[in-house]
Amino acid sequence: MRKFKINNILSKITIVALLLFSASCTSVKPPSKPLSLGPCPLPTTVKEMKQNVYHTVAPGETLWRISQMYNVDEEMIKKVNKIFNVRDIEIGQKLIVPDASPRKDVVTLYPNSKWKYIIIHHSATDVGSSTQINNAHKNRGWEGGVGYHFVIDNGTCGKADGQIEATPRWIKQMDGAHCKANNMNERGIGICLVGNFSVEKVTPKQMRSLIFLVEKLRKFYKISNARILRHGKVRNAKTECPGRKFPWSEFLRQLKKG
Structure with a gap:
């Protein structure tokens, strides 16, 4: 039993x-x-x-x-x-x-000394998944497809709420295409939560998966909390991503508690 x-x-x-x-x-x-x-x-x-x-x-x-x-x-x-x-x-x-x-x-965690930051994004869409973002980014002419290293789903497009998708950029340890400011594509792990958090809230399952994923990444790559950033807080980034309603203070509180 x-x-x-x-x-x-x-x-x-x-x-x-x-x-x-x-x-x-x-x-x-x-x-x-x-x-x-x-x-x-x-x-x-x-x-x-x-x-x-x-x-x-x-x-x-x-x-x-x-x-x-x-x-x-x-x-x-x-x-x-x-x-x-x-x-x-x-x-x-x-x-x-x-x-x-x-x-x-x-x-999968790959030993790699290049990762110094973790950058949090939102898709700014109501629905989506790694596949949908991949198609959108390819339509922009990005040969590598989806620009993030991880996508955390919100229960749309056939994916589970809180599901973590590792993208080809992570699996192949490629530079991202998620934050050009301050050279974060080359040294920052990009995590995108599906949703528009300028108008809606992060789901509890998404937040739980985000905290779990960030905890594992920061410990494995020895990334300090000070280097876990919102996209909009990266130097020279001109965006409100991951949205005005993203609960950043609560996210950091739970991260420190973990």
Whole structure:
């Protein structure tokens, strides 16, 4: 019974530390078994029920990453979807994930000395996801697509409220395209919360995921609280991002408490 209770409060978020250093990371191959560095507090009412689910491939997602999200063997996903080459999957493709556990967010931490800041943004839209932002940024002519390193969803566009999406820029350890001011694209980790926080509030699940993610990033990369900034507070940045209603004081209070 004790084991059952413990299993019910396991995190939906997996943090992975890669032991091999790769600054460019254009061909990073994650380890076969992720190393959990700590759970994100979740309601204890969530039950571990397995079922077949449909998953829409997002930017940067691989079969390995999807298999880790649902705790399903990669070969099973390949077999059910008749995939012969793991490189054949595309953004927007719908996959059947058989006998899937409740989804957990897989966040990989790559040793890299370039990350000195964490910059918080909002999408300034009511709806969105990594895929939608990727399309919008590509339409602007950004070859790298989505400019942020992480996107925290608000429950729209088929994503869960508070879901953390790691983008290709993070997975490949690329410079961002989220804050040109003060050279933050080269040294700042960009996190975007979906929503327009000039007119609406951050959801509780988004805030919880943001605090968890920032905690892990700042500890791993040794980033001080003074270097965790709102986009609009970066020197020479002329924007109110992440919005007038973003609860910055509450965010910092919870961050320090954690």
